[in-house]
Amino acid sequence: MNALSRRWIYVAVVYFCLAVGLGVFMGASGDHRMMSVHAHLNLLGWVTLSLVGIIYHYFPRAAASRLASLQFWLHNLALPVMMVALAMKITGTLQAGPVLGVAAMVLLLAVLLFAGNLFWRRA
Numbered sequence: 001m002n003a004l005s006r007r008w009i010y011v012a013v014v015y016f017c018l019a020v021g022l023g024v025f026m027g028a029s030g031d032h033r034m035m036s037v038h039a040h041l042n043l044l045g046w047v048t049l050s051l052v053g054i055i056y057h058y059f060p061r062a063a064a065s066r067l068a069s070l071q072f073w074l075h076n077l078a079l080p081v082m083m084v085a086l087a088m089k090i091t092g093t094l095q096a097g098p099v100l101g102v103a104a105m106v107l108l109l110a111v112l113l114f115a116g117n118l119f120w121r122r123a
Ligand code: HEM
Pocket: 019, 020, 023, 024, 025, 026, 027, 032, 035, 038, 039, 042, 043, 046, 047
């Protein structure tokens, strides 16, 4: 497996631990306000990063491109900011809204880079 795929998968596992930890906390406490943080940590973190890592394994030309590395950093800088901003907004800090919006757009950009990279550099 190439180094880039491994990097996506290692980070995915970290999101998995955080997301399931939060899920157990929500279940145990009965406080489900963080449901959306939990859902997106799992789906944009654990599930998406694992899939991207596995897909890059099968698209080595795309994995070797600078775009793939840029996508990795954009996704993994935007997602933590987005999750913290979402948690703050849910708990009443409405000023976190614009940060949430910008982080979501950066994340969208990372997703579009992924799509472009896969189509342009098919293995
Ligand atoms: C031990 C593991 C987990 C626990 C204890 C847990 C717990 C919870 C809890 C308490 C909720 C809130 C339910 C509600 O208020 O209606 C929830 C929602 C959710 N969880 Fe988990 N979860 C776990 C693992 C996962 C995993 C692995 C995923 C995805 C890969 C996931 C995806 C979701 C999603 C998408 C929702 C939102 C569901 C909806 O829209 O109604 N969870 N989880």
